[in-house]
Amino acid sequence: MQEYYAAPMEGLTGWRWRQVHAALFGAADRYYTPFLSPNANFEFQTKELQEIAPENNQDLPVVPQILANRAEYFIWAAKECQSRGYGEVNLNLGCPSGTVTGKNKGAGLLRESDLLRELLDGIFDALPNLKISVKTRIGWDDPAQWPALLDILNDYPIALLIVHPRLRTEFYKGAIHREVFAWTQENTRLPLCYNGDLFTPADVAAAPALPLMLGRGLQHDPSLLRRLRGGERATAAQLQAYHDALCAAYRRDYSGDTPVLHRMRELWSYLSGSFRDTDAFLRAVRKARTLSAYDQAARAFFAQARLSEE
Numbered sequence: 001m002q003e004y005y006a007a008p009m010e011g012l013t014g015w016r017w018r019q020v021h022a023a024l025f026g027a028a029d030r031y032y033t034p035f036l037s038p039n040a041n042f043e044f045q046t047k048e049l050q051e052i053a054p055e056n057n058q059d060l061p062v063v064p065q066i067l068a069n070r071a072e073y074f075i076w077a078a079k080e081c082q083s084r085g086y087g088e089v090n091l092n093l094g095c096p097s098g099t100v101t102g103k104n105k106g107a108g109l110l111r112e113s114d115l116l117r118e119l120l121d122g123i124f125d126a127l128p129n130l131k132i133s134v135k136t137r138i139g140w141d142d143p144a145q146w147p148a149l150l151d152i153l154n155d156y157p158i159a160l161l162i163v164h165p166r167l168r169t170e171f172y173k174g175a176i177h178r179e180v181f182a183w184t185q186e187n188t189r190l191p192l193c194y195n196g197d198l199f200t201p202a203d204v205a206a207a208p209a210l211p212l213m214l215g216r217g218l219q220h221d222p223s224l225l226r227r228l229r230g231g232e233r234a235t236a237a238q239l240q241a242y243h244d245a246l247c248a249a250y251r252r253d254y255s256g257d258t259p260v261l262h263r264m265r266e267l268w269s270y271l272s273g274s275f276r277d278t279d280a281f282l283r284a285v286r287k288a289r290t291l292s293a294y295d296q297a298a299r300a301f302f303a304q305a306r307l308s309e310e
């Protein structure tokens with residue numbers, strides 16, 4: 001059976017989203033959490049504790065993702081996850097954000113091979129009974145960096161190597177390096193997962209025959225996995241129910257309108273792709289300073305919303 005995993009996306013795929021998504025459209029085969037970022041305090045932030053709390057992830061196949069460049073921080077966070085019942089944790093080697101890479105974390109580790117080796121040595125020595133997967137890009141600024149990086153990764157019993165075949169300098173844009181991914185398939189024995197630019201069933205049909213991880217495609221059309229499994233594309237009414245459930249959940253979680261509006265704007269930056277004629281509505285969403293103005297705009301939009309063509 002083809003496996004489909006939901007990609008970690010900070011600000012989008014937190015536990016509230018996972019619950020709503022699974023309830024309305026059927027669960028992904030795995031959900032990777034947005035990254036947890038342990039540090040010298042050896043304490044998770046409240047938001048991170050909620051993210052991995054067993055009661056917030058009940059009956060869902062969730063894999064916590066950890067962003068760290070020191071083995072001791074990763075190991076501490078991994079054990080915290082293990083003690084809450086998680087059987088796999090994921091190491092982030094892909095985050096391209098300057099604030100992350102500036103500290104040699106995420107994709108920043110792809111130009112620090114000694115630090116990367118030290119991190120992996122420490123992690124795999126200390127955690128023999130936990131599955132550790134890795135999510136990575138293929139280099140910092142040149143695909144020629146990948147063979148040496150893959151050589152390093154090949155030395156460890158990585159449970160799943162999730163590859164987004166772009167460089168750090170490419171962020172999320174530009175053509176995928178398909179030839180590099182094909183080369184990877186020939187040059188590793190590690191279990192592989194492909195991630196990148198899977199937006200439609202046609203994209204998925206053309207993807208490598210491997211477990212697939214979907215990020216923006218699933219935000220753009222939350223029914224994408226259901227369709228890939230033979231089900232129907234979401235109707236406008238179903239997308240409204242999804243929107244309303246998320247908005248209600250974020251209202252419970254945050255105090256004040258601003259953080260909820262922020263989350264909803266982030267949601268719409270992808271979900272708008274499911275609809276036609278969204279310009280006026282998106283302008284209203286951007287302008288809304290209160291939730292009541294936002295609600296009014298959203299109600300008016302859904303009253304006449306039409307799905308986009310594919």
Ligand SMILES: Cc1cc2nc3c(=O)[nH]c(=O)nc-3n(C[C@H](O)[C@H](O)[C@H](O)COP(=O)(O)O)c2cc1C
Nearest residue numbers: 007008009010034035092164196197198214215216
């Ligand atoms: C807004 C945003 C937030 C993201 N947050 C994370 C994250 O927390 N951890 C991670 O490994 N990747 C993160 N990613 C990368 C995605 O998981 C994924 O690798 C990327 O979007 C490419 O896949 P896609 O083309 O299916 O979207 C993020 C991407 C975006 C656009």
